[in-house]
Amino acid sequence: MLFDLQPKTRREDLYDREAELQEFRDALNLGERLILLLGLRRLGKSSLLNVSLNESGMPYAKIDVRSLYFTHGSIPQEILAKKLLDSLLSTVSSRRAIRLRLEKALESVRGIRLSGLHVEFERKPDLAEILERINSWAEKEGLRVIIAFDEAQYLRLSGIQYDGLIAYAVDNLPALTFALTGSEVGMLYDFLGLENPKKPLFGRYAREITLNRFSREQSVDFLSKGFEEIRVEVHKGELERVVDRLDGITGWLTTYGYLRGVRGLSERDALEELFQRAQALVMEELSSLLSYSRRYGLILKAVALGNESWSDIKEYLEFKGGRINDAKFSLLLKNLTKYGYLTKTGRSYAIPDPVVQEVVRKLSLPQGK
Numbered sequence: 542m543l544f545d546l547q548p549k550t551r552r553e554d555l556y557d558r559e560a561e562l563q564e565f566r567d568a569l570n571l572g573e574r575l576i577l578l579l580g581l582r583r584l585g586k587s588s589l590l591n592v593s594l595n596e597s598g599m600p601y602a603k604i605d606v607r608s609l610y611f612t613h614g615s616i617p618q619e620i621l622a623k624k625l626l627d628s629l630l631s632t633v634s635s636r637r638a639i640r641l642r643l644e645k646a647l648e649s650v651r652g653i654r655l656s657g658l659h660v661e662f663e664r665k666p667d668l669a670e671i672l673e674r675i676n677s678w679a680e681k682e683g684l685r686v687i688i689a690f691d692e693a694q695y696l697r698l699s700g701i702q703y704d705g706l707i708a709y710a711v712d713n714l715p716a717l718t719f720a721l722t723g724s725e726v727g728m729l730y731d732f733l734g735l736e737n738p739k740k741p742l743f744g745r746y747a748r749e750i751t752l753n754r755f756s757r758e759q760s761v762d763f764l765s766k767g768f769e770e771i772r773v774e775v776h777k778g779e780l781e782r783v784v785d786r787l788d789g790i791t792g793w794l795t796t797y798g799y800l801r802g803v804r805g806l807s808e809r810d811a812l813e814e815l816f817q818r819a820q821a822l823v824m825e826e827l828s829s830l831l832s833y834s835r836r837y838g839l840i841l842k843a844v845a846l847g848n849e850s851w852s853d854i855k856e857y858l859e860f861k862g863g864r865i866n867d868a869k870f871s872l873l874l875k876n877l878t879k880y881g882y883l884t885k886t887g888r889s890y891a892i893p894d895p896v897v898q899e900v901v902r903k904l905s906l907p908q909g910k
């Protein structure tokens with residue numbers, strides 16, 4: 542169902558994204574080692590990743606790095622290794638002979654214990670060694686294995702050099718392809734450092750697939766197909782009004798479709814509930830940023846209220862939050878851009894998501910720094 546709120550996993554539940562799916566396939570067929578799926582929050586990166594993995598027919602391991610980070614407060618190697626192997630084993634679970642040979646290949650990893658489709662470690666595992674074993678197994682089977690990290694920029698917060706590990710694998714383990722998604726695009730670039738001579742992945746090639754918001758026409762068509770699918774009749778005028786407010790942000794359009802079509806709310810109530818949910822969600826997303834500095838909130842608010850230029854935003858910030866020097870202010874702006882909360886076009890800053898913009902405009906920020 543198009544209006545299912547979970548990230549999609551099946552092709553038939555995914556609206557369009559043909560070109561992106563094709564590009565992912567092309568990269569795999571060419572044996573490319575590093576694929577990046579980039580895009581603002583809620584545009585459908587996880588969905589695209591899930592469907593691409595399912596359609597690939599290849600064994601894969603998928604790890605939701607963001608949820609791992611929030612569950613554990615970091616990304617310990619043993620937990621990453623366990624998730625990776627549990628996931629990989631489950632994707633080959635129905636191919637008995639292949640699975641048994643994979644288990645055999647893994648048995649020689651130091652400290653590993655396999656029970657059914659689950660993996661435990663008696664000592665801290667060496668992820669590089671595990672990837673080597675997977676690679677040699679895949680080479681013998683004539684397979685390619687996809688290692689997918691959803692929201693991979695969180696790997697940078699682990700204190701472990703996962704960028705070095707990925708670089709090692711990209712250079713030396715030809716049967717593996719890494720597929721990484723990132724909504725904090727600038728942070729993902731920083732973490733990988735493909736263009737930073739001081740980083741291990743410097744100079745490596747990556748296939749970049751960028752998800753854009755739906756066009757106006759697509760957004761209306763998406764809603765209309767979604768309602769048709771669940772046999773709910775909705776006037777074209779309503780669809781136009783909804784797209785005026787939500788733009789082509791897939792996640793919001795899906796939420797609207799769910800509230801209006803599945804829950805049966807009126808247009809007004811569905812939008813009201815959507816904005817309530819959005820407020821809670823955006824506050825949660827912003828909370829770590831705001832706990833670091835209240836100024837982040839003030840900057841976003843300045844932009845949400847229509848201040849676009851560096852100097853107008855700074856003026857608002859200083860009026861509300863006291864003096865700040867130029868370098869510090871520029872750094873905060875740059876960070877917000879890296880996190881994807883702001884976009885910069887020419888000299889103008891904007892909040893790229895109109896729902897987030899509306900939520901931020903109403904944000905009441907606590908006093909203090």
Ligand SMILES: Nc1ncnc2c1ncn2[C@@H]1O[C@H](COP(=O)(O)OP(=O)(O)OP(=O)(O)O)[C@@H](O)[C@H]1O
Nearest residue numbers: 546547548555556582583584585586587588791792
């Ligand atoms: N092409 C699509 N067709 C139908 N539904 C979609 C599509 N893309 C995304 N969705 C829906 O939009 C919502 C957001 O999708 P998803 O979680 O995949 O996006 P995301 O970019 O990974 O978001 P986040 O940045 O929050 O991780 C979900 O409800 C998902 O089901």
Ligand SMILES: [Mg+2]
Nearest residue numbers: 586587588691
């Ligand atoms: Mg996601």
